[in-house]
Amino acid sequence: MDITKVLEADHRQVEDLFAKISRAEGSDRPPLIEELATSLRGHMDLEESELYPNMGRVTGEESVEEANEEHDLTRKGLDDMISLAPDDPGFGAALDSVKAGVMHHVKEEEGEIFPALRKEGTVLVDIATPFMQRRLDLGMPMPASALAAASTKEELLHEASNAEIKGASSMSKDELAEALAAKMS
Numbered sequence: 001m002d003i004t005k006v007l008e009a010d011h012r013q014v015e016d017l018f019a020k021i022s023r024a025e026g027s028d029r030p031p032l033i034e035e036l037a038t039s040l041r042g043h044m045d046l047e048e049s050e051l052y053p054n055m056g057r058v059t060g061e062e063s064v065e066e067a068n069e070e071h072d073l074t075r076k077g078l079d080d081m082i083s084l085a086p087d088d089p090g091f092g093a094a095l096d097s098v099k100a101g102v103m104h105h106v107k108e109e110e111g112e113i114f115p116a117l118r119k120e121g122t123v124l125v126d127i128a129t130p131f132m133q134r135r136l137d138l139g140m141p142m143p144a145s146a147l148a149a150a151s152t153k154e155e156l157l158h159e160a161s162n163a164e165i166k167g168a169s170s171m172s173k174d175e176l177a178e179a180l181a182a183k184m185s
Helices: 003-023 026-059 061-083 091-120 122-137 144-149 153-162 173-184
Strands: none
Touching: 003 026, 003 091, 003 122, 003 144, 026 061, 026 091, 026 122, 061 091, 091 122, 122 173, 144 173, 153 173
8 A cells, every 4th residue: 555645645634624623613623623633643653653764765864854843843733722722812823823834744745755755666665564553553544535535546446456355446436445444444
């Protein structure tokens, strides 16, 4: 499995949570904020433990240092945002600040780092198994909708073949994503 696609699926999930939090009001916000914090913290842990120690040989150590610094800033922003009640003055600004930092990070990963890792290839192969094991250890779900949003049907079909999912060739993109998500659970 191309773990960058899994990370991109996490990105789509976080983008969706930012949108939901922005639209929500009052008591509807806290569970969404908690889900966002849990998702971001798990995602950052996963990248820091499995991806970053290995990507420097492809992207250079400066990109690893920058990514770690951006994660530190995200953690601080999350803590600041969570310290405010969801309807307190300043909450919207804190949310926007976290979102801007995360979106900047996502843009760099998806525009520069992930393509370089895909082109080089061996790093992704080397870390796929420990990455997926760490993801399971962290209890991180893989929503099928996020996986479908981050992949083409052809990529999902290839991953389904690798995962030995029966009948994959006759499945729709959404069915492939559902089958892969179930296999990863």
